[in-house]
Amino acid sequence: MQHVHPMPFGAMVLGTGVRFSYWAPDSAEIGLELGAHPPLRMTPDAEGWHRLDVLQARAGDRYRFCLPDGTRVPDPASRRNPDDVHGSSEVIDPRAFTWHDDAWHGRPWTEAVIYELHIGAFTPEGSFAAARKRLPDLAALGITVVEVMPVADFPGRHGWGYDGVLQFAPDASYGTPDDLKAFVNAAHDLGLMVLMDVVYNHFGPEGNYLHAGSPHFFNAAHQTPWGAAINYDGEHSRTVRDFFVHNALFWVEEYRFDGLRMDAVHAIRDDSRLDIVEEICAALCNGPGRERHIHVVLENDANGARYLARDAEGQPSMATAQWNDDLHHAAHVLVTGDTDGYYADYADDPIGHFGRALAEGFVFQGQPSPFRDGERRGEPSAHLPSGAFVSFLQTHDQVGNRAFGERIDSLADPALLRAAYACLLLSPHVPMLFMGEEYAASTPFLYFCDFGGELAAAVSAGRRAEFGKFASFADETDRARIPDPNAASTFEASKLHWQERQHGPHRDFLAFVSELLAIRRRAVRPHLDAQRGGGRHWRDGEALRVEWPLGGARLRLLAHFGRKPLTGIQPLAGPLIYSVGLAPDGNTLRLAPGAVCVALQENDHG
Known part of the structure; x- marks a missing residue:
């Protein structure tokens, strides 16, 4: 089976020859340089539109577009740029790859357990082919969704991917388009869904030639940290919107991804009545979503619950879910004691905030944020099912934005951290692990990139200056120890050491996570389809209680994050599916620090 997404942009292989298309409404003449x-x-x-059908052109040919001033630029819709973002584009025929997943229709969202990974750092080789060989390990762990950090072509040999400039071209450092398709096909063979992380709020600072060839791609009326915003609502915006709608459909139809994770949608500037996020969600739902399960996960610092609305049957009306930074921040304060920066918003009552996040999704649902100088943040979310929230204790951001890329297990109280994992993985939320987290990897995940010239120097200096705001980096000598993002050694240090899984505490932690995921799959998952809204939480002295109605069942959680034991605590109603740190104390319980128990009462009508 072959899969092709037809689109008006770029190079399309025809029955005979190739059709080349470039959009430049301000240019009277555009040339095609073929070989x-x-x-x-x-x-x-x-x-x-400037178009040309070339009968003698074939897949594998290299081409560029020639602007009126003589500048040669790659195709903005290139399917492959073998020599990086400044080089020529390559004609790709999507029909050259034969798929073997015809019976694949995806999986319902209530089965989702997500694993976020970076292709370059996931394996020593840092390729699609090498990552494919590790997929059986993820399936055996209990992962059902692989979320791939952005692979759209970015400048240099390595980078996080959020500075991509060629949205349709998988970065050549990872392999060919067929290598990526083979990765997705292999995932489907193992029952794994795959989400592609996409960036629709900006282009990277190096290698973006759209300003020169198609300046209408940007709208100066909206300014962002990256300059003029992508033009989603100004003159000529229809073509720009089509570019990104086609990109979303391209990854899902031509590469068979099971959906998208949309980066930082709060940074998109779009005053249209139907904004670009809504339009993309609708295009996916009304297109490939009619034939298989397609999911859209948002990152939205504004906590915009409206994007997560459900219909009468409990199905998403727009986006499927959102990354839940609130839960992470509250949990981080709870297990590490860190209250610097944005963690200050959760420092006054971390247990209460963590409980609210578990029960209702967002912590900030419209109240003022002290960290944001009193700005109100968020929308009410208690009416949403827990599956509308992707929750986690680590992500590429929360690890990589630290100066030395430390993982949470090197910062947290071990007993409290294990308690937080139990709360997360046995809750109705969709849990997400960051690569290596399942075995408490010792390797950091640092911020790395590979820019050139003055930009490289500016990024390196800016990274260190950013941390100068923190007391621990007030001294210039301390800031100088922060790894240089552009150094190859920074990237190499971020690669996982897979052999750790087999040894000592790493092996023990892997067994712990595996056990929790097995309990989730066996006891919690069968009831998640029935959840229609959130739960409730309250304090029992220093202990936290959370309860979620799941149709005719109730899931109950009791956890103790204090530093001293608690006595006189009433047991949970219903059979326990997990417990640690509990001891009988007459008719009540004694809870050790880090104690957690979870009960599931089925056929409950109370």
Whole structure:
């Protein structure tokens, strides 16, 4: 079976030859440079498209577009740029790859257990092919969704991927388009869904030639940290919107991804009545979503619950879920005691905030944020099912934004950290692990990139200056110890050491996580389809209690994050599915620090 997403942008292999298309409404003439031949004049139309059918062109040919001033630029919709973002594009025929997952229709969201990974750092080789060989380990762990950090072509040999400039081209440092398709196909064979992380709020600072060739891609009326915003609502915005709608469909239809994770949608500037997030969700739902399960996960610092609305049957009306930073921040304060920066918003009552996040999703549902100088943040979310929230204790951001990329197990009280994992993995939330987290990897995940020239120096200096705001880095000597993002050693240090899984405390932690995921799959998952809204939480002295109605069942949690034992605590109603740190104390319980118990009462009508 072959899968092709037809689109008006870029190079499309026809029955005979190739059709090349470039959008430049301000240019009277655009040329096509095909291989070493002199540029061919493309035919413009009234809507700003320049097109040319070349009968002798074939898959594998290299090409560039020639602007009126003589500048040669890669195709903004290139399917592959073998020589990085400044080089020529390559004609790719999607029909060259044969898929073997015809019976795959995805999985319902209530089965989701997510694993976020970076292709370059996931294995020593840092390739799609090497990552594919590790997929059986994830399936055996109990993972059902692999979320791939952005692979859209970015400048240099390595980077996080959030500075991509060629949205349709998998970065050549990871392999070919067919290598990525083989990765997705292998995941489906193992019952794994795959989400692609996409960045629709900006282009990277190096290698973006759209300003020169198609300036209408940007709208100066909206300014962002990256300059003029992508033009989703100004003059000529229809074509720009189509570019990104096609990109979303491209990854899902041509690469068979099971959905998208949309980065930082709060940074998108779009005043349209139907904004671009809503339009993309609708296009996926009404297109490939009619034939298989397609999911959209948002990152939205604004806590916009409206994107997560459910219909009468409990199905998503727009996005499927959102990353829940609130739960992470509250848990981080709870288990590490860290109250610096944005953690200050959760320092006054970390147990209460963690409980609210578990029960209702967002902590900030419209109240003022002290860290944001009193700015109100968020929308009410208690009416949403817990599956609307992807919750976690680590992500690429929360590890990599630390100066030395430390993972949480090197910062937290071990007993409290294990308690937090039990609360997360046995809750109705969709849990997510960051690569290596399942075995408490010793390797850091640092911020790395590979820019050139002055930009490289500016990024390196800016990274260290950013940490100068913290007391621990007030001294210039301390800041100098922060790894240089552009150094190859910074990237190499971030690669996982897979052999750790087999030894000592790493092996023990892997067994702990595996046990929790097995309990989740066996006891919690069968009831998640029935959940229609959130739960409730309250304090029992220093202990935390949370209860979630799951149709005719009730899931109950009791956890103690204090530093001293608690006595006189009433047991949970219903059979226990997990417990640690509990001891009988007459008719009550004694809870050790880090104690957790979870009970599931089925056929409950109370």
